[in-house]
Amino acid sequence: MARDSVLKEIADSVTKGESEAKVRELTQRAVKEGCSVRDIIDKGLLLGLEVIGERWKKGDAFIPEVLLSAKVMGAGMDVIRDAIVESGIKPIGKVVIGTVRGDVHNIGKSLVAMLLGSAGFEVHDLGVDVAPEKFVKAVKEQKADLLGMSALLTTTMPGIADTVKAIKKEGLQVITLIGGAPVTQEYATSIGADGYAPDAISAVAKARELLRIKK
Amino acid sequence: MGKCIMRPLSDEGVRKIRQESIKILEDVGVKVSHNGAKKLLKEAGAKVDEDTNLVRIPGDLTEKCLNKLPQKMVLAGRDPDKDIVLGAGIDSTYYRSMTGAEGYIDVRTGKYRKVVYSDVKDFALVDDALENIHIVTAPYYCDPDLNLHARDVRLLEILLENTSKHILMQPYTGKNTEFMIKLGLAERGSEKELRRRPRFTVMMSPVPPLTYHGNEIDVMLWAGKYGIPLEITSMPICGGAAPVTVAGGVLLTVAEHVAGVVIGQLAYPGMSIIFAPRTCILDMSTGSALEGSIENALISAAETQVAKEGFGWVADMYGPTSDSLVLDGQSIIERTFNTTLSAYAGADILAGGGNYEHSYTMDIVQLAIDNDIFGMTSRVLRGIEVNDDTLGLDAIRRVGAGVDKSYLIDEHTLKYFRTECSKHKLMVHASRATWESDKGKDLTERAKERVKTILKEHRPAPLPKEIVKELRAIAESAEREITETTTV
Numbered sequence: 001m002a003r004d005s006v007l008k009e010i011a012d013s014v015t016k017g018e019s020e021a022k023v024r025e026l027t028q029r030a031v032k033e034g035c036s037v038r039d040i041i042d043k044g045l046l047l048g049l050e051v052i053g054e055r056w057k058k059g060d061a062f063i064p065e066v067l068l069s070a071k072v073m074g075a076g077m078d079v080i081r082d083a084i085v086e087s088g089i090k091p092i093g094k095v096v097i098g099t100v101r102g103d104v105h106n107i108g109k110s111l112v113a114m115l116l117g118s119a120g121f122e123v124h125d126l127g128v129d130v131a132p133e134k135f136v137k138a139v140k141e142q143k144a145d146l147l148g149m150s151a152l153l154t155t156t157m158p159g160i161a162d163t164v165k166a167i168k169k170e171g172l173q174v175i176t177l178i179g180g181a182p183v184t185q186e187y188a189t190s191i192g193a194d195g196y197a198p199d200a201i202s203a204v205a206k207a208r209e210l211l212r213i214k215k
Numbered sequence: 216m217g218k219c220i221m222r223p224l225s226d227e228g229v230r231k232i233r234q235e236s237i238k239i240l241e242d243v244g245v246k247v248s249h250n251g252a253k254k255l256l257k258e259a260g261a262k263v264d265e266d267t268n269l270v271r272i273p274g275d276l277t278e279k280c281l282n283k284l285p286q287k288m289v290l291a292g293r294d295p296d297k298d299i300v301l302g303a304g305i306d307s308t309y310y311r312s313m314t315g316a317e318g319y320i321d322v323r324t325g326k327y328r329k330v331v332y333s334d335v336k337d338f339a340l341v342d343d344a345l346e347n348i349h350i351v352t353a354p355y356y357c358d359p360d361l362n363l364h365a366r367d368v369r370l371l372e373i374l375l376e377n378t379s380k381h382i383l384m385q386p387y388t389g390k391n392t393e394f395m396i397k398l399g400l401a402e403r404g405s406e407k408e409l410r411r412r413p414r415f416t417v418m419m420s421p422v423p424p425l426t427y428h429g430n431e432i433d434v435m436l437w438a439g440k441y442g443i444p445l446e447i448t449s450m451p452i453c454g455g456a457a458p459v460t461v462a463g464g465v466l467l468t469v470a471e472h473v474a475g476v477v478i479g480q481l482a483y484p485g486m487s488i489i490f491a492p493r494t495c496i497l498d499m500s501t502g503s504a505l506e507g508s509i510e511n512a513l514i515s516a517a518e519t520q521v522a523k524e525g526f527g528w529v530a531d532m533y534g535p536t537s538d539s540l541v542l543d544g545q546s547i548i549e550r551t552f553n554t555t556l557s558a559y560a561g562a563d564i565l566a567g568g569g570n571y572e573h574s575y576t577m578d579i580v581q582l583a584i585d586n587d588i589f590g591m592t593s594r595v596l597r598g599i600e601v602n603d604d605t606l607g608l609d610a611i612r613r614v615g616a617g618v619d620k621s622y623l624i625d626e627h628t629l630k631y632f633r634t635e636c637s638k639h640k641l642m643v644h645a646s647r648a649t650w651e652s653d654k655g656k657d658l659t660e661r662a663k664e665r666v667k668t669i670l671k672e673h674r675p676a677p678l679p680k681e682i683v684k685e686l687r688a689i690a691e692s693a694e695r696e697i698t699e700t701t702t703v
Binding site: 060102106112182199 | 357428502700
């Protein structure tokens with residue numbers, strides 16, 4: 001079927017990280033062929049990213065390749081963004097993410113932000129050295145579903161606990177997902193965070209799992 | 216005397232890295248958020264963008280500042296017999312333990328846990344006792360009921376009391392550095408004496424790529440003000456915050472260090488600054504920052520070469536380090552490569568004793584093994600002196616030829632056997648029968664025994680009671696006043 005074939009082409013192109021222009025063109029063709037927005041995402045763009053994600057887990061693909069796939073997938077998503085809104089499909093979730101107060105470690109957190117964005121989340125990256133009040137404000141303003149926090153030093157980890165406390169105090173219904181080298185599941189449980197992920201790809205899976213449970 | 220040389224870069228490679236590092240500061244610039252530092256840079260002729268904090272440093276200003284680095288620096292022990300002198304023309308190599316870990320291997324159980332307060336004294340004892348450790352450091356205790364934001368100050372207090380060797384500290388902030396200096400002044404007795412024989416060195420890290428936050432500059436300024444030597448530890452991750460190529464990683468690291476030197480020399484001309492980079496590799500499978508891989512070793516050797524041949528800097532390099540999470544073969548392989556490559560490239564200080572899990576874990580049993588690696592490294596660096604006597608020309612003629620001849624009790628053997636063949640406490644050189652009769656212990660077991668003996672028997676030289684009292688009072692006031700940490 002012409003539709004199935006173009007969706008497969010999209011997925012392959014995303015997996016290969018083959019140019020934003022190509023993915024854009026294929027996505028436009030899929031729209032012309034009458035593919036549903038849902039199918040373009042699930043059987044095309046997102047599927048392509050999942051395939052390379054699985055390869056990454058096995059050790060057959062590497063972070064720069066995953067990021068490249070994420071980038072070209074983003075180009076495809078841009079083509080159908082208006083259609084997504086029109087069809088009533090909401091982004092899987094709205095995420096506010098940042099590195100906590102006093103901490104400037106950036107790469108891991110940005111990796112998670114990029115992968116979440118490509119997985120269909122709407123991501124608001126607050127950057128580094130983010131105080132609890134700033135997180136709370138952003139969660140309120142964006143009506144975020146998920147709050148992601150990272151700390152790379154044990155001395156800045158209290159920023160995570162403080163923000164979780166502040167979120168609970170304000171009664172905000174947002175899921176907290178935390179990470180960073182010194183962070184552990186044990187720590188997450190002890191401070192009342194909803195989830196912990198040890199690396200970027202797990203973070204995406206965990207985010208989706210936590211939001212499915214919530215919804 | 217011959218010298219072991221490890222030179223991964225060509226002369227042209229060194230020259231180009233030097234040239235390009237200076238050019239980066241002019242073309243790309245460095246972000247400096249400290250107002251005092253920006254002012255100094257602006258007044259000296261750098262272009263400062265107040266909105267973005269981007270500072271472009273002209274090449275001739277950089278060269279002028281590089282020339283202000285001192286030729287020699289003293290890293291002092293409690294008494295002069297433990298002093299270390301580093302600088303131009305000095306070929307000695309010194310060794311130190313790692314710093315900054317919160318993970319610890321309990322020597323009694325062999326299990327991983329977080330560092331607790333009582334571990335610090337144990338670590339200091341082992342550091343103080345090991346014959347190949349010249350600079351002492353501390354693990355970072357994590358006891359939840361203690362003030363962890365001022366623990367760097369408390370650690371210095373503990374080390375001052377428990378070792379007579381030079382100490383390296385990693386202050387959290389300018390305020391923490393100020394308290395450390397108070398400790399130094401109390402122990403030395405006067406500012407003049409602290410400046411003449413600095414009892415400790417401090418370390419700070421810029422944020423890659425090419426950024427110095429206010430916090431880092433504060434630490435630097437306190438160090439410069441009191442003549443405390445400063446290690447600048449640029450540690451970008453290749454592929455993350457630095458180019459993925461080994462050459463590019465070296466270049467960015469060097470550029471960051473040069474920027475630090477410029478600021479330091481503008482603030483305190485002649486202040487002692489040590490090049491102490493820890494360039495990491497981003498593992499593209501796991502996202503981990505590696506410190507012990509073979510590329511790390513190669514980068515470290517290249518950086519040492521650039522430091523020595525390109526700039527004439529004093530260099531503190533890894534050293535024993537590993538990404539392994541246990542004391543196993545991976546740990547031994549990685550730390551041996553990392554130590555030897557940097558040592559043979561001419562590093563002044565080899566750091567990292569006791570280190571694995573890329574600086575997250577300290578293991579005093581590993582430290583005892585590293586002591587032997589250091590000893591073996593020293594033996595190689597000693598080289599081989601060739602003269603008539605060392606060649607044994609007379610001895611060979613005396614002994615002559617024939618299967619019944621022997622050198623065993625020749626005067627030449629008796630003269631040299633103690634110094635020629637180094638001894639390393641933990642290496643076993645027995646027959647199988649002898650080894651088995653002594654319970655057949657492997658290296659880790661033997662190292663554990665050595666550590667236990669040290670902990671039981673070694674006592675550091677004590678400080679006078681009045682000084683101990685003063686040091687403790689200073690640490691206590693730091694714990695009262697310092698209640699948060701920032702790296703910004």
